[in-house]
Amino acid sequence: MTAALRFDPIRLPPVCEELRKEVRAFLAEEIAVGTFDPHKPQREDSDAPEFSRRVGARGWLGMTWPKQYGGHERTFLERYVVTEEMRVANAPTRRFFVADRQSGPVLLKYAPEHIKMDILPRICRGELCFAIGMSEPNSGSDLFAAKTKATKTDGGYLINGAKIWTTSAHMADYMIAIFRTSPPTKENRRHGLTQFLVDMKSPGIKVNPIGQITGQHEFNEVVFTDAFVPDDHLLGEIDGAWKQATSELAYERSGPERFLETYYVLTELVRALGPEPDTRGAEGIGRLVAQLHTMRRMSVSVAGMLQAGKEPVVEASIVKDIGTIWEQQLPHRVRELSAFVDGEASNHATLDELTAFATKLAPKLTIQGGTTEVLRGIIARGLGLR
Amino acid sequence: MTETDNIVVETAEKIFADLADAQSINSDKQGSWKAPLWQALSESGLPLSWVPEDCDGSGASLAEGFAVLNAAGRAGLAAPLAETMLAGWLLAQAKIASPEGAMTIAPVHPKDRITLGVDGTLTGRARGVPFAQDAQFIAVLAHSKEIVVVALVEAAACRIEHGIGLGGDPSDTVTFDGVTPLTFAVAPQGFDQTALLLMGAVARSLQIAGALETLLEISVGYANERVAFEKKIAKFQAVQHNLAKLAGETSAALAAATSAADTLANATSFDDAVMLEAAAAKIRCAEAAERGAAIAHQVHGAIGFTAEHILHRYSLRALGWRDDFGNESHWAVALGRMVAARGADDLWPLVASR
Numbered sequence: 001m002t003a004a005l006r007f008d009p010i011r012l013p014p015v016c017e018e019l020r021k022e023v024r025a026f027l028a029e030e031i032a033v034g035t036f037d038p039h040k041p042q043r044e045d046s047d048a049p050e051f052s053r054r055v056g057a058r059g060w061l062g063m064t065w066p067k068q069y070g071g072h073e074r075t076f077l078e079r080y081v082v083t084e085e086m087r088v089a090n091a092p093t094r095r096f097f098v099a100d101r102q103s104g105p106v107l108l109k110y111a112p113e114h115i116k117m118d119i120l121p122r123i124c125r126g127e128l129c130f131a132i133g134m135s136e137p138n139s140g141s142d143l144f145a146a147k148t149k150a151t152k153t154d155g156g157y158l159i160n161g162a163k164i165w166t167t168s169a170h171m172a173d174y175m176i177a178i179f180r181t182s183p184p185t186k187e188n189r190r191h192g193l194t195q196f197l198v199d200m201k202s203p204g205i206k207v208n209p210i211g212q213i214t215g216q217h218e219f220n221e222v223v224f225t226d227a228f229v230p231d232d233h234l235l236g237e238i239d240g241a242w243k244q245a246t247s248e249l250a251y252e253r254s255g256p257e258r259f260l261e262t263y264y265v266l267t268e269l270v271r272a273l274g275p276e277p278d279t280r281g282a283e284g285i286g287r288l289v290a291q292l293h294t295m296r297r298m299s300v301s302v303a304g305m306l307q308a309g310k311e312p313v314v315e316a317s318i319v320k321d322i323g324t325i326w327e328q329q330l331p332h333r334v335r336e337l338s339a340f341v342d343g344e345a346s347n348h349a350t351l352d353e354l355t356a357f358a359t360k361l362a363p364k365l366t367i368q369g370g371t372t373e374v375l376r377g378i379i380a381r382g383l384g385l386r
Numbered sequence: 387m388t389e390t391d392n393i394v395v396e397t398a399e400k401i402f403a404d405l406a407d408a409q410s411i412n413s414d415k416q417g418s419w420k421a422p423l424w425q426a427l428s429e430s431g432l433p434l435s436w437v438p439e440d441c442d443g444s445g446a447s448l449a450e451g452f453a454v455l456n457a458a459g460r461a462g463l464a465a466p467l468a469e470t471m472l473a474g475w476l477l478a479q480a481k482i483a484s485p486e487g488a489m490t491i492a493p494v495h496p497k498d499r500i501t502l503g504v505d506g507t508l509t510g511r512a513r514g515v516p517f518a519q520d521a522q523f524i525a526v527l528a529h530s531k532e533i534v535v536v537a538l539v540e541a542a543a544c545r546i547e548h549g550i551g552l553g554g555d556p557s558d559t560v561t562f563d564g565v566t567p568l569t570f571a572v573a574p575q576g577f578d579q580t581a582l583l584l585m586g587a588v589a590r591s592l593q594i595a596g597a598l599e600t601l602l603e604i605s606v607g608y609a610n611e612r613v614a615f616e617k618k619i620a621k622f623q624a625v626q627h628n629l630a631k632l633a634g635e636t637s638a639a640l641a642a643a644t645s646a647a648d649t650l651a652n653a654t655s656f657d658d659a660v661m662l663e664a665a666a667a668k669i670r671c672a673e674a675a676e677r678g679a680a681i682a683h684q685v686h687g688a689i690g691f692t693a694e695h696i697l698h699r700y701s702l703r704a705l706g707w708r709d710d711f712g713n714e715s716h717w718a719v720a721l722g723r724m725v726a727a728r729g730a731d732d733l734w735p736l737v738a739s740r
Binding site for chain 1: 599602606609610620621623625626627629630631633634636637638640641642644645647648649662663665666667669670673714715717718719720721722723725726727729730731733734737738740
């Protein structure tokens with residue numbers, strides 16, 4: 001077989017189920033005191049900084065990291081449970097999620113010791129928000145085309161150019177970004193990009209908000225004008241960021257956040273159809289639940305492989321491809337099935353409102369974090385086709 | 387499938403490779419491969435994998451048996467192995483020892499119902515019974531008023547109208563017209579027709595997933611050989627993306643089927659968790675078969691449409707297996723009703739309990 005696909009039927013161990021209960025109890029308390037409304041995924045959350053700190057205080061940030069950096073040395077499967085419970089509850093995780101999932105692990109691997117000791121414990125306490133600087137105007141998924149330059153100067157680098165589609169840059173304390181330190185070579189288009197840790201409070205950084213069709217504001221354009229980054233903020237190898245950036249992708253691409261972003265419309269559909277739906281409504285729910293269950297089993301399976309120290313790059317890309325297409329189609333399927341909802345259903349208005357919101361949100365799901373086309377290229381390479 | 391140094395699966399794979407090579411079978415119009423294959427399978431004890439040793443079986447675990455079925459799907463096996471295994475399993479539920487020889491099982495369709503009368507004879511009709519014309523015995527699940535019984539019947543005692551299923555294997559109508567079983571016994575508490583269908587659905591899911599694995603393998607292989615427009619078609623992005631989608635569907639089928647098999651292998655009753663896993667597996671594997679078979683044929687172009695090519699041995703079986711033991715619509719309605727009855731706020735806890 002060219003590429004034997006593996007999806008072992010991993011079950012979450014009992015420690016995860018205990019943890020799940022704790023997370024649910026915590027979220028129920030937060031909902032009770034009004035920190036967030038689980039039926040309002042579209043809300044901008046002003047309480048989020050305090051919520052982040054409380055999540056950190058519970059030990060649910062940096063869960064898999066070494067204790068010396070404030071981490072908790074728990075498993076990926078435990079982290080998995082926390083992530084999915086937060087996502088399903090529509091908890092305001094935006095402020096800490098990127099740091100916890102991606103930025104922290106990058107720092108752990110590539111940052112100098114004193115930076116790790118300074119920053120990682122603060123991430124674990126829920127005090128820091130991170131952004132990721134990858135795409136640029138006119139580059140998008142084509143990261144080779146990134147032009148924003150880091151030019152060597154005394155004691156560091158001067159950054160000039162712009163990043164775009166940068167989630168949370170408007171509230172971020174730090175950004176981990178790739179900048180061009182050399183031109184690509186003829187032999188290697190991937191050469192010449194370097195990863196840096198950027199303090200967003202540095203002079204010369206301007207964040208311009210980008211409005212979205214959902215009415216929300218997550219994305220930004222970030223413009224750098226002679227912004228200074230000190231030498232010790234360089235992460236990993238000069239000109240070698242491409243490999244660094246791609247080796248982390250299995251973590252970014254297979255998690256529960258890749259199929260649960262519009263999950264709330266399914267719950268509301270089940271509620272609206274009631275305990276005894278007609279045949280068409282029942283069939284619709286059954287199919288969607290079967291698809292959701294299957295994706296989750298695939299995602300848990302990849303988490304299990306990551307925990308076992310494997311590198312399931314193809315499997316993780318498949319989970320993101322199928323997962324994001326599913327969560328993208330979900331509001332459309334729910335809309336079709338809402339034809340069979342009784343006009344008197346008590347949550348009719350909520351269902352309509354959430355379906356409309358999820359429909360507006362849906363287009364971005366197969367774009368962010370690696371487009372469908374890029375993912376299929378990675379899968380094709382894994383199959384030995386290129 | 388799970389990493390296995392499993393001797394049972396290795397034995398099965400060796401027999402399939404030696405005696406059920408798809409190319410040889412496809413070119414053998416006389417069917418002379420059938421007898422040696424079945425003889426080897428019988429001698430290996432594989433058909434009675436799920437029959438305990440005290441019921442004259444091989445006593446393999448449910449997990450091992452499911453892995454064998456996945457391998458049988460990869461081989462596109464055209465012999466009543468799954469059917470005999472399921473029949474042996476059904477008989478064992480009621481502590482009935484399995485006889486020697488090929489068996490099949492009835493009913494296979496959720497709407498079919500067979501009854502055991504007070505005179506001890508079976509009445510009813512079962513459609514789409516796989517390999518009934520090749521079987522010596524049929525394991526029957528029947529109802530006697532409110533009681534569920536399992537019966538062992540000689541195939542020769544039934545009226546069997548021959549039919550051919552989508553995959554080219556026998557799919558017959560079996561009529562029980564006052565048939566006296568060789569033996570029957572009451573099924574254990576909680577065991578009913580739905581339990582039989584759930585078990586059958588998981589068996590077929592593993593076979594479908596296996597067939598998809600092979601469809602992916604031979605499609606990737608073909609794309610890397612076939613030259614069109616002066617390059618290997620594997621180099622065209624549209625073909626690459628189609629094969630990436632096929633890999634996705636194969637993965638989904640494998641994940642759903644192996645998860646359901648793992649659940650059944652560890653279950654103590656046919657509860658909601660088994661319903662979720664087995665129904666989801668059959669639904670998702672059927673969807674994967676539909677999408678996956680279409681892509682595999684698209685990649686092969688016209689050559690894959692010919693009777694000479696082995697592609698259809700896998701694509702048509704995967705599509706045909708969708709209909710046995712409840713198709714995706716049947717299970718979607720059943721699963722949807724279960725989810726609805728439990729209520730919206732219980733959906734996530736149910737899914738996340740797995």
